[in-house]
Amino acid sequence: MSEPRWLDAAQQRDWRAFVDGSLRLHDLMDRDLKAKHGLSAPEYEILVRLSEAPGRSLRMAELAEHASQSRSRLSHTCTRLESKGLVARESCPNDKRGVFARLTDEGFAVLDRAARDHVETVRDFFIDVVDPDDLRAIGRAFTAVNTRIMSSR
Amino acid sequence: MSEPRWLDAAQQRDWRAFVDGSLRLHDLMDRDLKAKHGLSAPEYEILVRLSEAPGRSLRMAELAEHASQSRSRLSHTCTRLESKGLVARESCPNDKRGVFARLTDEGFAVLDRAARDHVETVRDFFIDVVDPDDLRAIGRAFTAVNTRIMSSR
DNA sequence: CGAACGTGGTTGAAATCTAAACTATTCCCT
DNA sequence: AGGGAATAGTTTAGATTTCAACCACGTTCG
Numbered sequence A, B: 001m002s003e004p005r006w007l008d009a010a011q012q013r014d015w016r017a018f019v020d021g022s023l024r025l026h027d028l029m030d031r032d033l034k035a036k037h038g039l040s041a042p043e044y045e046i047l048v049r050l051s052e053a054p055g056r057s058l059r060m061a062e063l064a065e066h067a068s069q070s071r072s073r074l075s076h077t078c079t080r081l082e083s084k085g086l087v088a089r090e091s092c093p094n095d096k097r098g099v100f101a102r103l104t105d106e107g108f109a110v111l112d113r114a115a116r117d118h119v120e121t122v123r124d125f126f127i128d129v130v131d132p133d134d135l136r137a138i139g140r141a142f143t144a145v146n147t148r149i150m151s152s153r
Numbered sequence C: 001c002g003a004a005c006g007t008g009g010t011t012g013a014a015a016t017c018t019a020a021a022c023t024a025t026t027c028c029c030t
Numbered sequence D: 001a002g003g004g005a006a007t008a009g010t011t012t013a014g015a016t017t018t019c020a021a022c023c024a025c026g027t028t029c030g
Helices: A009-037 A041-052 A060-066 A071-083 A105-125 A132-151 B009-037 B041-052 B060-066 B071-083 B105-125 B132-151
Strands: A057-059 A087-091 A099-103 B057-059 B087-091 B099-103
Touching: A009 A041, A009 A105, A009 B009, A009 B132, A041 A057, A041 A060, A041 A071, A041 A087, A041 A099, A041 A105, A057 A060, A060 A071, A060 A099, A071 A087, A099 A105, A105 B132, A132 B009, A132 B105, A132 B132, B009 B041, B009 B105, B041 B057, B041 B060, B041 B071, B041 B087, B041 B099, B041 B105, B057 B060, B060 B071, B060 B099, B071 B087, B099 B105
Parallel strands: none
Antiparallel strands: A057 A099, A087 A099, B057 B099, B087 B099
16 A cells, blocks of 8 residues: 555646646637537537548447447437438348448538537637647647547546 | 538547547446445535535535536436435535535545545556646646636626 | 615426446457 | 357436526615
């Protein structure tokens, strides 16, 4: 039961700044999307990933992976998106267990409008206040974090 | 209705890496704390802030601010923490509307144990996989983000 | 003074999220 | 072929979070 390797003062400051900043930033984006387009952040994320997939369609499990959501949560969220007419579920011919989620035309239209506003907010509160070198550092760092987390399972 | 200033490919990669990485990282921390100490991330955050306050005690509004939580959420969470015996509510002598949240000795003990494990996880999945220069960049960047968000209200 | 407004905090209901159980299908192995 | 383990996805129940309404006290100003 030895003493843990505590962070030094600078590491602690940096880690805290990140925890705080990222929480507030996510929160801000969520409110912004909700207020302007009636989409929560996770919903938006799902639409984005679908829009980039071939045929604007993905298997549920794959979509969950891309959108960093649990399958259960994805199921619920998709049900909501479906009832709003933004996403459609289609069964998979090969694998009878499988289900595709497909972005509808209306879903695409909603996403298109939302993305236009969203990018401005991202610039306003993130890109424009961060030094370009620091932005690249963030990209490197979180790519490494993602790799680390993936490798842990 | 002009074309928005979309992010370029590199900015997009970096922003996405951050969104993804930070989501997964928060999620990981939350699960880790829950599994080992029965504390959710927001609960842990509250205990940390209280432990650092003079008298291990803060006004609710101030605590909400420090912990980046809505007042309503803080109220609910404190009620839970109180029923676990980790936090105590005390009324404020000066301002009869006011309420102090104070960390109990048991709360402090629980936090102490949790923090020892938590710091190892933070190292394992963040500090140790990020270049020290990039860590400083993250500190700078999110400090700026926090400032920007604060100034917007 | 006292009426209007602002602040601190709580509450209840509705929405969302998590964890575990469950159904259906496919895979693997003998 | 066929029985058990694994995978895909959903569902249910319970916990947490949000949102708006609310109560109590304080502050301001005519």
